[in-house]
Amino acid sequence: MKKRIGFVSNSSTSSFIMIGLKIDRNKLYTTSEKRSCDCDVPGIEEAAFCSSCGVKVKMIETEVPIPEYVDYKIGKFEIQDEREYSDGDAYAIIPGSDETSSDYCMQKIDIVENLTELKAEMKKTFEELEMWNEKEFGIWFGVRSD
Numbered sequence: 001m002k003k004r005i006g007f008v009s010n011s012s013t014s015s016f017i018m019i020g021l022k023i024d025r026n027k028l029y030t031t032s033e034k035r036s037c038d039c040d041v042p043g044i045e046e047a048a049f050c051s052s053c054g055v056k057v058k059m060i061e062t063e064v065p066i067p068e069y070v071d072y073k074i075g076k077f078e079i080q081d082e083r084e085y086s087d088g089d090a091y092a093i094i095p096g097s098d099e100t101s102s103d104y105c106m107q108k109i110d111i112v113e114n115l116t117e118l119k120a121e122m123k124k125t126f127e128e129l130e131m132w133n134e135k136e137f138g139i140w141f142g143v144r145s146d
């Protein structure tokens with residue numbers, strides 16, 4: 001249950017803050033071709049339709065994450081990659097720096113320890129992937145509809 005302080009609101013938005021790097025989400029993925037079904041049927045490559053599941057056999061392009069992007073993370077940095085909240089951007093987050101609130105109240109954000117070191121590590125990690133841009137690193141604040 002949401003805690004309300006002072007007044008009641010039926011608004012369904014939440015706000016968030018984080019320290020991190022804005023990145024182009026397109027750089028998180030590459031395209032790869034795969035067959036339209038995964039059935040293990042002898043001779044399926046030459047067949048027009050799969051004899052097991054019935055789909056038309058063809059190669060389709062799929063989006064696959066780059067090898068460094070595993071379990072929503074690159075290295076120790078969580079990747080926020082929510083298309084509905086952005087127009088093609090994703091964010092890499094400094095661990096411990098993100099907070100979300102749907103309550104209308106003040107909330108203290110603990111300053112991240114070792115921020116300088118974490119930023120340096122983030123810079124090194126993302127420079128290697130050609131995603132680092134000093135101007136896109138900072139404190140990000142946003143509001144989203146739930």
Ligand SMILES: [Zn+2]
Binds near residue numbers: 037039052054
């Ligand atoms: Zn099939």
